[in-house]
Amino acid sequence: MGHETWVRVENLEKGLCGKSRHVFFRGVATVVTKLFNIVEPDVAVFGKKDYQQWRIIQTMVRDLDFGIKVIGSEIVREHDGLAMCSGNVKLSPENRQKALSISPALSRTKVEAEKGQVNCRELINCAIQTINEAGGRVDYAEIVEQESLEPVETIKTPVVFCVAAWFGKVRLVDNTEIDV
Amino acid sequence: MGHETWVRVENLEKGLCGKSRHVFFRGVATVVTKLFNIVEPDVAVFGKKDYQQWRIIQTMVRDLDFGIKVIGSEIVREHDGLAMCSGNVKLSPENRQKALSISPALSRTKVEAEKGQVNCRELINCAIQTINEAGGRVDYAEIVEQESLEPVETIKTPVVFCVAAWFGKVRLVDNTEIDV
Numbered sequence: 001m002g003h004e005t006w007v008r009v010e011n012l013e014k015g016l017c018g019k020s021r022h023v024f025f026r027g028v029a030t031v032v033t034k035l036f037n038i039v040e041p042d043v044a045v046f047g048k049k050d051y052q053q054w055r056i057i058q059t060m061v062r063d064l065d066f067g068i069k070v071i072g073s074e075i076v077r078e079h080d081g082l083a084m085c086s087g088n089v090k091l092s093p094e095n096r097q098k099a100l101s102i103s104p105a106l107s108r109t110k111v112e113a114e115k116g117q118v119n120c121r122e123l124i125n126c127a128i129q130t131i132n133e134a135g136g137r138v139d140y141a142e143i144v145e146q147e148s149l150e151p152v153e154t155i156k157t158p159v160v161f162c163v164a165a166w167f168g169k170v171r172l173v174d175n176t177e178i179d180v
Numbered sequence: 181m182g183h184e185t186w187v188r189v190e191n192l193e194k195g196l197c198g199k200s201r202h203v204f205f206r207g208v209a210t211v212v213t214k215l216f217n218i219v220e221p222d223v224a225v226f227g228k229k230d231y232q233q234w235r236i237i238q239t240m241v242r243d244l245d246f247g248i249k250v251i252g253s254e255i256v257r258e259h260d261g262l263a264m265c266s267g268n269v270k271l272s273p274e275n276r277q278k279a280l281s282i283s284p285a286l287s288r289t290k291v292e293a294e295k296g297q298v299n300c301r302e303l304i305n306c307a308i309q310t311i312n313e314a315g316g317r318v319d320y321a322e323i324v325e326q327e328s329l330e331p332v333e334t335i336k337t338p339v340v341f342c343v344a345a346w347f348g349k350v351r352l353v354d355n356t357e358i359d360v
Contacts, residue, residue: 001328004191005209005243011184029185030244037245063185064210065217148181 007033009056009063015149016052016142016162017173028053029060041068048072049083051160051175055149075174077103083174095167101134102163106176109161113178118155131165139164139171146177155180187213189236189243195329196232196322196342197353208233209240216241221248228252229263231340231355235329255354257283263354275347281314282343286356289341293358298335311345319344319351326357335360 006026012018013025036044044061046054058070076084081103082096091099105127117123120143128138141163144151152159155178162175186206192198193205216224224241226234238250256264261283262276271279285307297303300323308318321343324331332339335358342355 001191001239003243005187005189005240007185007187007244009185034243034245037247040247059181060185063183063214064187065214067217067220 006030007060007064009059012052012056012059012149015144015151016140017164018052020139025053025056029056032057033060033064036066036068043069043071045071045073047075048177049075049085049174051162051173052149055147083172085172087170087172090170091167095135095170098135099165099167099170099172101131101136102165102172102174105130106161106163106174110176110178113155113159113161113180118180120151120153120155123161127161127163131163135167137166139166141165143178186210187240187244189239192232192236192239192329195324195331196320197344198232200319205233205236209236212237213240213244216246216248223249223251225251225253227255228357229255229265229354231342231353232329235327263352265352267350267352270350271347275315275350278315279345279347279350279352281311281316282345282352282354285310286341286343286354290356290358293335293339293341293360298360300331300333300335303341307341307343311343315347317346319346323358 007029008026009029018025044057046057048054054072061068061070078084080100082088082099083103088096109123109127112123124141124143128141131138142151143155143159143161146158146160158177158179160175160177162173164171164173187209188206189209198205224237226237228234234252241248241250258264260280262268262279263283268276289303289307292303304321304323308321311318322331323335323339323341326338326340338357338359340355340357342353344351344353
């Protein structure tokens with residue numbers, strides 16, 4: 001008899017990366033449960049670059065009463081702004097150059113929102129345009145509530161702007177929290 | 181944000197009691213995971229009266245790497261053969277009398293199988309008739325493989341004969357392992 005037990009965080013797993021990767025977060029939650037049961041850690045640190053993954057683990061730990069403190073670690077960037085990721089080594093020099101468009105697009109969105117632009121559609125379109133013009137192909141760009149990851153139309157509470165984009169055959173994700 | 185994390189044992193949860201109680205075992209697996217994470221036991225004992233529940237917990241513990249030894253405890257019966265269950269107190273004296281038909285129906289099935297009757301349909305029909313004639317209403321009666329809980333037509337390997345039946349508004353489950 002093979003493995004047949006799955007841990008699912010049913011709302012958080014649906015949006016953002018979950019839309020195109022249907023069973024991905026089921027796998028993440030299940031394998032992290034296995035890891036937690038084997039290692040029995042007191043503290044677990046997850047990078048906020050994979051924001052949805054971090055929120056899923058945090059919710060799973062709360063819902064299943066794991067006695068583990070989950071810490072979200074701030075995104076660490078290369079000197080040129082690219083968020084550190086094991087997948088970066090797969091980028092050709094040309095695609096890496098194109099991918100440098102993500103970080104400033106996120107920063108500008110954050111600045112504009114903090115200056116009072118609350119219309120998400122306008123903020124998002126501007127960022128998509130920046131990345132696409134640099135030669136990327138945006139998979140999704142969404143402004144969502146920080147805990148529920150529900151999309152918002154107008155920024156009223158703390159949100160996070162999440163982007164996934166293709167550069168050649170490499171898909172990168174990045175995000176920035178906007179605490180208005 | 182409400183609870184949204186569920187543990188599912190996807191094959192074992194489907195048959196037997198799972199057919200009429202669609203989200204029941206999702207709840208069992210999730211709440212037992214919570215209990216395990218809070219109590220952190222070394223050993224957990226589950227009664228084999230709820231055979232499907234026991235197998236689900238056993239599989240969950242294996243698949244999710246809980247460091248817990250799961251023990252199946254043999255069914256304990258009242259002096260008159262009725263399997264002990266918290267629900268028994270809800271039986272009227274009349275329905276309790278009718279419910280006494282289950283245990284001999286299981287025993288006879290086991291004896292017949294051990295004497296060489298391998299045709300499950302005939303064994304099952306005989307047991308259903310006994311319980312229904314006593315005034316019960318059989319919900320299901322199935323002979324299934326002991327680990328996978330997959331129904332079998334002909335007994336070749338160890339099986340378990342599982343029965344659920346209504347007596348008035350009380351639903352009882354019982355079973356007997358047949359190790360041929």
